[in-house]
Amino acid sequence: MAGEPALAVSTVIFALRNDGEAGAASLRLPLVRRIREPFDGCWALPGGPIEAEESLAAAAGRNLLETTGLEPNYLEQLYAFGDTDRSPGERVISIVYWALVRSDEASLAAEGENVRWFAADELPELAFDHNQIVDYALWRLRTKMEYSRIAHAFLGETFTLAELRQVHEAVLRRPIDPANFRRQVEGSKAIIATEQRLTGGRHRPPRLYRYNTSVEFTDNGPLAHS
Structure with missing residues (x-):
């Protein structure tokens, strides 16, 4: 591993959605399927690189729109994740945002083969340290809810x-x-x-x-x- 660390943004998006079955809505979030290495084919949080001339919040909003089609009203910086071994081949520091959206906003997400909603507490093994990031976001959300x-x-x-x-x-x-x-x-x-x-x-x-x-x-x- 050599060179300067790369900087990226990721976003955890929470919404209350009904999965189509009888019962109350549950807390869910959209994931995107990676189409390149590392972790090609794995599910991950929406995100991407930061352009040289844009702010962190602008980068989070742009990457979110490009990957999911969502433009949430509530978008807040959550935490920075920068362990040296979180990305194979190079060090990547991710500035993580979280977004909370209403169900009508969530219905506008561009779902497809590479974008899918998952139950927040029943996620598959995600790319990088994204399971840890979601766990932290869930803890923050539940703490603030009180x-x-x-x-x-x-x-x-x-x-x-x-x-x-x-x-x-x-x-x-x-x-x-x-x-x-x-x-x-x-x-x-x-x-x-x-x-x-x-x-x-x-x-x-x-x-x-x-x-x-x-x-x-x-x-x-x-x-x-x-």
């Missing part, structure tokens, strides 16, 4: 309490008692009830909520502005 408003990235501007709870259940992979969940989120003042209701169902239309933008979240929980 105290931040990150669930909003999976929802529209307004949502029902049931929809919000389903996001938490899918990400945390455990059932949540509806009554306890209602008390918790309403008590946190993180959401505000609107005058709107979701129409089209057979039962009494549930109320729609939105996030309270006057509440700032920290690692210790919500902090209301005076």
